[in-house]
Amino acid sequence: MSNGQPQFWGATPLSDTDWSFAVWxxxxxxxxxxxxxxxxxxxKAADGTFRLTLRAAAGMAYRFSIDGQTVPDPxxxxxxxxxxxxxxxxxxxxxxxxxxxxxxxxxVIAEVHIGTFTTEGTFAAAAGRLANLVAxxxxxxxxxxxxxxxxxxxxxxxxxxxxxxHPSYGTPDDFVxxxxxxxxxxxxxxxxxxxxxxxxxxxxxxxxxPAFFDANRATPWGPAIDFTRAPVREFFIQNAIMWIxxxxxxxxxxxxxxxxxxxxxxxxxxELAKRLRALDLPRPLHLIAEDERNxxxxxDAGLTDAQWNDDYHHxxxxxxxxxxxxxxxxxxxxxxxDLAIALTDGHVAQGQSxxxxxxxxxxxxxxxxxxxxxxxxxxxxTHDQIGNRxxxxxLIALAGPEAMRVAHALxxxxxxxxxxxxxxxxxxxTPFPFFCxxxxxxxxxxxxxxxxxxxxxxxFGGDLPDPxxxxxxxxxxxYNTLPEDADDWRNLTARLLxxxxxxxxxxxxxxxxxxxxxxxxxxxLAVTWSFGAGKLHSVVQLGQAVPPDLWPIDGAGLQLGxxxxxxxxxxxxxxxxxx
Numbered sequence: 001m002s003n004g005q006p007q008f009w010g011a012t013p014l015s016d017t018d019w020s021f022a023v024w025x026x027x028x029x030x031x032x033x034x035x036x037x038x039x040x041x042x043x044k045a046a047d048g049t050f051r052l053t054l055r056a057a058a059g060m061a062y063r064f065s066i067d068g069q070t071v072p073d074p075x076x077x078x079x080x081x082x083x084x085x086x087x088x089x090x091x092x093x094x095x096x097x098x099x100x101x102x103x104x105x106x107x108v109i110a111e112v113h114i115g116t117f118t119t120e121g122t123f124a125a126a127a128g129r130l131a132n133l134v135a136x137x138x139x140x141x142x143x144x145x146x147x148x149x150x151x152x153x154x155x156x157x158x159x160x161x162x163x164x165x166h167p168s169y170g171t172p173d174d175f176v177x178x179x180x181x182x183x184x185x186x187x188x189x190x191x192x193x194x195x196x197x198x199x200x201x202x203x204x205x206x207x208x209x210p211a212f213f214d215a216n217r218a219t220p221w222g223p224a225i226d227f228t229r230a231p232v233r234e235f236f237i238q239n240a241i242m243w244i245x246x247x248x249x250x251x252x253x254x255x256x257x258x259x260x261x262x263x264x265x266x267x268x269x270x271e272l273a274k275r276l277r278a279l280d281l282p283r284p285l286h287l288i289a290e291d292e293r294n295x296x297x298x299x300d301a302g303l304t305d306a307q308w309n310d311d312y313h314h315x316x317x318x319x320x321x322x323x324x325x326x327x328x329x330x331x332x333x334x335x336x337x338d339l340a341i342a343l344t345d346g347h348v349a350q351g352q353s354x355x356x357x358x359x360x361x362x363x364x365x366x367x368x369x370x371x372x373x374x375x376x377x378x379x380x381x382t383h384d385q386i387g388n389r390x391x392x393x394x395l396i397a398l399a400g401p402e403a404m405r406v407a408h409a410l411x412x413x414x415x416x417x418x419x420x421x422x423x424x425x426x427x428x429x430t431p432f433p434f435f436c437x438x439x440x441x442x443x444x445x446x447x448x449x450x451x452x453x454x455x456x457x458x459x460f461g462g463d464l465p466d467p468x469x470x471x472x473x474x475x476x477x478x479y480n481t482l483p484e485d486a487d488d489w490r491n492l493t494a495r496l497l498x499x500x501x502x503x504x505x506x507x508x509x510x511x512x513x514x515x516x517x518x519x520x521x522x523x524x525l526a527v528t529w530s531f532g533a534g535k536l537h538s539v540v541q542l543g544q545a546v547p548p549d550l551w552p553i554d555g556a557g558l559q560l561g562x563x564x565x566x567x568x569x570x571x572x573x574x575x576x577x578x579x
Contacts, residue, residue, distance in 0.1 A: 008049050008231040009238065010075030010163065011062065011089055019056045019089060023064050023074065024049045024231040025209045032065040039065060048211075049231065061086035066208040074205050075163045075235065078172055083150050083160050083202030092246045093173040099183035101250055101283025104305050105374045105508045107188065108137060108412070108497060109419040111382060113144045114169045115153050116432075116476040117422055123170040127181040129479070134185045136425055136490060137497025141182060142190040142253055142288075144383060146175065150201035151437025153473045155383065156192070157221075157255065158199030158436065162239050172247075179248045188250040190286060191243050195236045196259035197221040201442055219259045227262035236268075237275050245279060251286030251305075252276075258293050273303035288377060294347045294365030299375045306417055309376040311348035313385055315339040316407060319523065319542055320399035325457055330354040336525060340517035343414065343527045345369040346376045372512055373415035373529070380407050381421045383432060390454040390464055392433030392476070394424075401427060401485065402567045403542055405492060409560055409569040410540050412496040415508055415529050420493075423478025427489030430481060433465045435473040443468045499558045503573050507531040520546050523566075538571040539563075 007022040014020050021033050026048025032039045033052050042050035056062075061080050063070050072079060076087030110133050118125035130141065147159030148166045156166070165175050182189050197219045198205065205212050206223060212232055217224035226232055243249045254260075254269075262268040273287055287304045294311070298304045314331040315338035317323065324332035331338050331348070333355050338348045349365035368375075379385075381395050396404045404427075411418045423430060438446055446467055454464065465472040483489075510533035517527040523544035529536045539550050541561070548563040557572025 005234055005238070006047070006049070007051065008047075008234050010073060010077070011087070013058070013089075013091055014053065017055050017057070018053060020051065020053050021062075021064075022049055022051045023066070023208070024212075024235075025066050026211050028067045028208065030067060033062060034065055034070065035062040036060060047231070056089055058089050058091045060089045062089060063087065064208075069204075069208060071204040071208055072161065074161070074208075075239075076161055078164050079148060079161060079167060081167070083148055087164075090172055093176045097180050097183055097248050099248070099250075099283055102139065102188055103509075104284065104286050104417070105372075106505055107140045107286075107374075107417050108500070109140045109142050109190070109377065109417065110138045110422060110425065111142045111144065111379075111419055112422045113155070113383065113432075113476075114146060114166075116473070116478070119477060119480060121153070121168060123165075123174040123178040127178045130182055130185055130187055133425070134187060136493045137501065138420070138425065139186060140188040140190060140250075142419065143192060145192045145194050145255070147194070149199050151439070153470075154436040155387065155434065157194055158201075159194055160199045160202040160204075162193075162195075162236070163242060176247055183248070188286070189248075190251045190253050190288065191247075191249045192253045192255060193240065193243070194255040195239075196225065196256045197223070201438060217261065219256075224259070224261070227260060227268035228264050233268055233271060237272050240272060240276055241279065244276060244281070244285065250283060251288065253288045253290065253308075254304075255290055257289045257291045257298075269298065270301075270303055273298075277302075292364070294349050294368070296366050296368050296371055296375075299371055306375050306377050308382070309342065309346060309378050309416070310385075311338070311346075312342040312376070312378040312416075313380065313382070315342050315348060316380060317385070317395065320395065320403050320407065336519055336522055340519050340525050340527065342378075343525075344515040344517050344529075346371055346373075346416070369515075373508065374417050376416045377419050378411060378414065378416040379419040379421065380404070380411050381424055382419070383421060386421065386432040387434050390450075390457070392431035392465065394421075394429060394431065396427065397429055397431075405560060406540060406542055406567050406569045408492065409496055409558075409571070410538065412493070413500055413504060413538065413558065413571045415504060415512065415536060425489065425493045426479075426486040427483050428478035428486075429483050430476065430478045431465075432476045432478075433472050434467045435465075435469075435476065436467050437473075438468065496558070499571070503558075504536060507533050507536055507573065510534075520544070520550070526550055532576075534573055534575045536571065536573055539569065541566060541568040543567065 008024040012020045031042045031050035042052040073087040077090035078088040080086045115121040145156030146165050148161040148164040149158045152168050179189050213223040214226040288306045289304045290308045318331045319335035341348045347368040351365045353363050510531045514530040519525045521544045524541045524546045526539045551563045551570050552572050559570045561568030
């Protein structure tokens with residue numbers, strides 16, 4: 001195994017003809033490999049791992065039998081069919097990829113869902129659409145989870161076979177080719193991975209290996225994982241190494257790392273990051289976290305490069321919509337003030353007490369103003385913030401295109417790493433509702449759960465897209481029904497990203513030295529970021545005109561609208577004066 005680690009999981013090719021099989025199940029008595037109609041006993045080691053070496057050929061179907069229970073390989077690289085069926089012995093395609101990557105500070109991200117990014121919903125079809133993103137100045141794609149889940153379609157956060165690409169999207173070789181096409185176009189690829197839980201159907205690890213889970217803790221999505229055990233850590237670390245080394249992805253977005261609770265020293269995330277950064281790669285490695293705790297220590301220590309900054313989204317969302325329920329409550333009190341903090345400090349919640357904060361426990365967060373702008377991934381919309389709404393509406397449907405053009409300009413020209421959700425670059429109005437493909441009782445549980453989740457919200461009339469209806473899945477394809485102003489949005493996106501490339505990136509590479517903001521009113525603000533090579537200024541009007549003297553007198557920079565408009569934006573750069 002990688003880095004001299006023992007093999008705890010999966011089927012690994014040793015030669016053209018020999019394969020090593022392993023599964024960790026310390027509480028089991030006997031285990032077998034079922035291959036080619038034969039059931040062959042495995043040897044149990046002192047560490048609780050069953051192992052066996054056999055002659056076999058790539059493409060052959062196999063299963064494990066643990067104490068008489070027949071299951072797919074929990075670390076299968078590919079399934080013959082569903083999450084319940086046989087696994088397939090799989091060799092990876094050598095891509096010959098010579099991509100050397102890019103500096104993280106230069107990133108402009110598009111979040112994409114393979115199943116809805118195109119009508120076909122495959123890696124091959126998605127690869128064919130990537131050039132459209134590149135033409136606008138987008139240089140990174142963040143792919144929502146592709147680990148195999150139950151059913152034909154879903155968001156991907158219910159994966160149960162973490163090593164196997166979802167078969168509806170294509171084969172492992174198809175994903176290798178997707179990454180190669182992206183790299184040939186100059187696109188980096190970030191893969192979203194879920195290491196905090198397993199989905200509700202097809203997660204056989206809970207049955208064959210109860211020791212994998214922490215019996216004293218649960219996550220909002222299922223049993224908690226016991227990261228104190230070395231074989232458990234290796235399951236996920238080897239998975240991460242596989243995506244980076246074997247497939248060629250440029251980095252990982254780690255879902256809900258606040259649920260990766262581990263009292264060990266080093267903690268799981270620290271070991272994961274250390275092992276990944278020790279890989280001999282020809283390109284930079286990028287690790288991005290989703291962490292609702294708003295802590296900075298992982299970025300301070302260089303374990304992660306950046307964190308999704310939901311505080312930025314929540315501030316902007318409340319400012320544009322007036323919504324004030326659930327996690328929006330604390331950001332609805334002073335949204336323009338919170339947006340000003342987000343634009344200077346990154347996080348808004350930094351350990352201070354905030355009114356109506358729905359999070360349990362003490363105030364969340366830690367000071368973040370010392371972090372560089374590229375430590376934050378900012379977004380006006382994400383799959384979460386759209387899809388976790390009852391109807392899956394995009395922000396443009398709630399706030400209108402005039403406001404969203406200004407928000408778009410602010411996002412793409414501010415010094416933080418910007419991220420767009422698929423279709424946002426062309427002003428898409430299509431929803432992104434929650435969808436899945438479960439059957440029977442589980443399907444009914446999902447339907448009832450979604451209704452219960454939204455029943456307490458003001459204004460919810462009980463209308464909810466059926467997440468199990470294939471039409472709900474089909475409705476989420478943003479490019480099938482483009483808005484009339486799609487070309488205007490394309491031109492705007494390209495214009496903003498060209499400005500970012502020529503004006504903002506040189507500042508970012510000179511190092512930030514400070515930031516300040518000025519709230520002009522309830523819907524407008526001005527902000528200045530200082531760098532070694534100059535200053536970046538922006539004036540943002542999201543429903544309120546500002547005094548004209550706040551704009552540059554000579555009309556320099558990039559402008560949308562005029563200072564007399566309620567919705568307008570201006571950004572410009574000034575060079576330092578040396579005496």
